[in-house]
Amino acid sequence: MPAYYIAIDGGSTTSTGLLARGDLRVLHRASAGCANYHLVGLRGTEKTLLTLIESLSSAGGITPQEIEGFCFALSGVSRAEDFRNIEGLLRRRLMLKKSKIIPDFEAALLGGTRKEAGMVVISGTGSVVFGRNESGKTKKVCGHGHLIGDPGSGYDIGIRALRAIIAAGEGRGEKTKLAARILDEIPLKQNEDIVPWLYSADDPKLAAARLAPIVVSVAEEGDVVADDILHSSARELAKMAAFAAAYLGLSSEPFDLVLAGGVFENNPPYFHLMQSILSDTIPRASSMRAESEPAFGALVALLGRRTDSPTGDPE
Numbered sequence: 001m002p003a004y005y006i007a008i009d010g011g012s013t014t015s016t017g018l019l020a021r022g023d024l025r026v027l028h029r030a031s032a033g034c035a036n037y038h039l040v041g042l043r044g045t046e047k048t049l050l051t052l053i054e055s056l057s058s059a060g061g062i063t064p065q066e067i068e069g070f071c072f073a074l075s076g077v078s079r080a081e082d083f084r085n086i087e088g089l090l091r092r093r094l095m096l097k098k099s100k101i102i103p104d105f106e107a108a109l110l111g112g113t114r115k116e117a118g119m120v121v122i123s124g125t126g127s128v129v130f131g132r133n134e135s136g137k138t139k140k141v142c143g144h145g146h147l148i149g150d151p152g153s154g155y156d157i158g159i160r161a162l163r164a165i166i167a168a169g170e171g172r173g174e175k176t177k178l179a180a181r182i183l184d185e186i187p188l189k190q191n192e193d194i195v196p197w198l199y200s201a202d203d204p205k206l207a208a209a210r211l212a213p214i215v216v217s218v219a220e221e222g223d224v225v226a227d228d229i230l231h232s233s234a235r236e237l238a239k240m241a242a243f244a245a246a247y248l249g250l251s252s253e254p255f256d257l258v259l260a261g262g263v264f265e266n267n268p269p270y271f272h273l274m275q276s277i278l279s280d281t282i283p284r285a286s287s288m289r290a291e292s293e294p295a296f297g298a299l300v301a302l303l304g305r306r307t308d309s310p311t312g313d314p315e
Contacts, residue, residue, distance in 0.1 A: 125206055
């Protein structure tokens, strides 16, 4: 009987799982909700992971006990305490000995480029920069959550837009089309309704992040305020990437820099804006879209890279 493996990219909004063979041939795919235990607690993370495992096992006609190995690439996992918490969860499920746990940003880099060295800049609900040089030295920058700072993220763009609308309404900021477009989207009647709406939202961070596509659209229409928001947000994230590249000594030779995450993937103008800013900030970086998804990067972390092996498509 062939050996089967499961790799999971556990995100803060959506999680993706892959069932594969040892040659990296992906057989089945499944999706579920949030797996960030800081947001949904360990029980919520456990529920999401088990949902994916059971769905993938069922699709493959096997039991979870027959899975040879697992890789869990999880958002919100980077500190020693985070790893201990997830290890405890897996130990209770008798899965720890078969499991590898890595941060989601490491999987994004492994899936994003076929080279061992490089960087990934992620802009989703939050943001993070992660790099690895040829000697294996790594560096993570930002990714500390919206209260401390997620520059260049969907949240950052959305919250800047809300601040700009409020400033314009109070007469201390420039008028912008963002007000009408965002109020219509939420929907709200007037600027004064923004504060109670945001503070009463089930997830204020996600609520603000969902406004990012509107900012991109309004900027494309020539709105100066929206355009400035995108440029300011992108420049701040690019500055973080430049610091990481200099720290790792990557700036002296050409290297791949992967732009990943939902904001880049779903908003091409913002992706191209970041590419342009990075070309000035880190001239040696070749910014690109990911070659493969983070879940596949988790598979590579578990099984090793097979450059001559087919990856296949999920059945």
